[in-house]
Amino acid sequence: MKTPICDFVNTYNNKSPIRLHMPGHKGKACLGTEGLDITEIMGADSLYEANGIIKQSEDNASSIFGSAATLYSTEGSSLCIRAMLELSRGYALSKGQKPFILAGRNAHKVFTLTAGLLDFDVEWLRSQKCSYLSCNITADDVEKKLCSLERKPTALYLTTPDYLGNIIDLKSISEVCAKYGVLLLVDNAHGAYLKFLSPSLHPIDLGADLCCDSAHKTLPALTGGAYLHISKNCESYFVQNAKEAMALFGSTSPSYLILQSLDKLNLYLSNGYKEKLSTFILRLNNLKSRLALKGFTLIGNEPLKLTISTKPFGYLGTDFAKLLENRNIICEFCDPDYITFMLTLENTKAEVEALEKALLSVPKKESICGFSPNAVVSKAATSIKKALFGPKEEIAVNLALGRILASANVGCPPAVPIISAGEIITEEAIKAFEYYGIKKVKVLVLKDK
Numbered sequence: 001m002k003t004p005i006c007d008f009v010n011t012y013n014n015k016s017p018i019r020l021h022m023p024g025h026k027g028k029a030c031l032g033t034e035g036l037d038i039t040e041i042m043g044a045d046s047l048y049e050a051n052g053i054i055k056q057s058e059d060n061a062s063s064i065f066g067s068a069a070t071l072y073s074t075e076g077s078s079l080c081i082r083a084m085l086e087l088s089r090g091y092a093l094s095k096g097q098k099p100f101i102l103a104g105r106n107a108h109k110v111f112t113l114t115a116g117l118l119d120f121d122v123e124w125l126r127s128q129k130c131s132y133l134s135c136n137i138t139a140d141d142v143e144k145k146l147c148s149l150e151r152k153p154t155a156l157y158l159t160t161p162d163y164l165g166n167i168i169d170l171k172s173i174s175e176v177c178a179k180y181g182v183l184l185l186v187d188n189a190h191g192a193y194l195k196f197l198s199p200s201l202h203p204i205d206l207g208a209d210l211c212c213d214s215a216h217k218t219l220p221a222l223t224g225g226a227y228l229h230i231s232k233n234c235e236s237y238f239v240q241n242a243k244e245a246m247a248l249f250g251s252t253s254p255s256y257l258i259l260q261s262l263d264k265l266n267l268y269l270s271n272g273y274k275e276k277l278s279t280f281i282l283r284l285n286n287l288k289s290r291l292a293l294k295g296f297t298l299i300g301n302e303p304l305k306l307t308i309s310t311k312p313f314g315y316l317g318t319d320f321a322k323l324l325e326n327r328n329i330i331c332e333f334c335d336p337d338y339i340t341f342m343l344t345l346e347n348t349k350a351e352v353e354a355l356e357k358a359l360l361s362v363p364k365k366e367s368i369c370g371f372s373p374n375a376v377v378s379k380a381a382t383s384i385k386k387a388l389f390g391p392k393e394e395i396a397v398n399l400a401l402g403r404i405l406a407s408a409n410v411g412c413p414p415a416v417p418i419i420s421a422g423e424i425i426t427e428e429a430i431k432a433f434e435y436y437g438i439k440k441v442k443v444l445v446l447k448d449k
């Protein structure tokens with residue numbers, strides 16, 4: 001596997017040219033990485049009109065992921081999510097439809113912000129078992145919802161894996177989408193590595209039309225490195241318009257450090273990564289089994305996440321996180337109920353052993369009763385667009401009853417929103433805010449004020 005971006009930048013840097021172009025650091029030290037931090041100079045291609053080294057590198061990534069096209073993002077999955085929505089908006093218009101999307105309720109706030117910006121009609125999809133922490137949507141949930149809608153949505157938008165490590169059955173959901181002629185868009189920010197399982201659990205292999213992966217979350221890319229993948233099953237419209245959709249939201253100064261990181265990742269992934277991943281997962285599965293035997297309650301089915309429901313063990317997730325922090329072990333996420341660790345192949349055997357030792361050193365205490373509040377269905381009073389872009393004010397949660405939320409969402413970060421933009425704040429929502437320590441909310445200004 002070739003690394004055209006890295007090769008170009010290294011050759012350029014080794015020539016020690018007089019840099020009379022951006023960036024202003026001129027390749028000279030401050031951090032030490034400036035030499036390799038260039039911009040779109042001659043020969044370096046251009047991210048949103050790629051036809052040189054970036055295009056070659058993206059084609060390498062596309063062949064690894066088995067997509068019709070894979071586009072690099074140096075601004076995370078956030079940028080790819082915006083592009084997915086813009087592509088769906090344009091596609092809907094090309095079919096004479098008003099953009100309408102059915103979205104799993106556990107959508108990241110970038111989804112809601114962009115849906116507002118692009119003025120999508122959004123219908124939220126919850127599962128039977130939707131809580132504030134996970135939203136395990138099934139094919140049955142999707143089919144029932146699609147049957148009940150008067151208007152067919154352009155797309156179904158799902159987030160899987162979720163933050164706590166739950167993966168939903170995309171294969172059967174994609175079959176339902178195909179049956180109803182609805183596009184399937186997947187926020188796979190947490191699942192780039194799923195491509196390398198045997199068999200692959202990557203959304204593109206399971207029937208998604210478009211998906212984003214944060215290469216920086218579960219693969220060793222620099223923060224911000226992400227992919228937008230387009231399936232070979234998609235109409236040509238998507239590949240033809242994808243770069244423009246990315247450019248609509250992206251910076252005109254993409255980071256070449258991140259591009260090099262994505263470029264080098266192709267080499268890394270094609271050099272035995274799959275085999276190493278399978279050994280690593282076996283080690284983690286063994287660790288999970290030992291923890292379960294010691295009385296830990298584990299949740300989720302994502303191989304590289306370890307999530308413990310801490311209350312049965314006698315601790316709040318937040319207190320458990322502090323105990324581990326004292327041992328220099330930093331978790332990805334904690335809240336009153338859970339603690340989540342994200343592991344990758346870059347975590348050494350010694351680090352995994354240190355985690356196990358630390359977990360096993362925590363004495364079991366009497367279980368703490370009480371779980372996170374049940375998710376309630378809130379009613380929309382206005383569109384997401386009107387809520388996000390109307391006049392707003394910030395008020396204390398205890399004064400918010402009956403008011404309309406004017407920010408993307410309020411949630412126990414970063415799982416299922418308690419309430420989303422344009423919805424009315426209910427008594428149950430206020431109780432949930434209090435449970436998660438949320439003290440202030442942004443609401444629309446009252447009309448007669």
Ligand SMILES: Cc1ncc(COP(=O)(O)O)c(C=O)c1O
Nearest residue numbers: 075076077078108187189214226
């Ligand atoms: C589920 C989910 N989707 C999307 C994003 C945004 O990804 P990125 O940080 O790569 O922009 C995040 C970020 O944490 C996320 O958790």
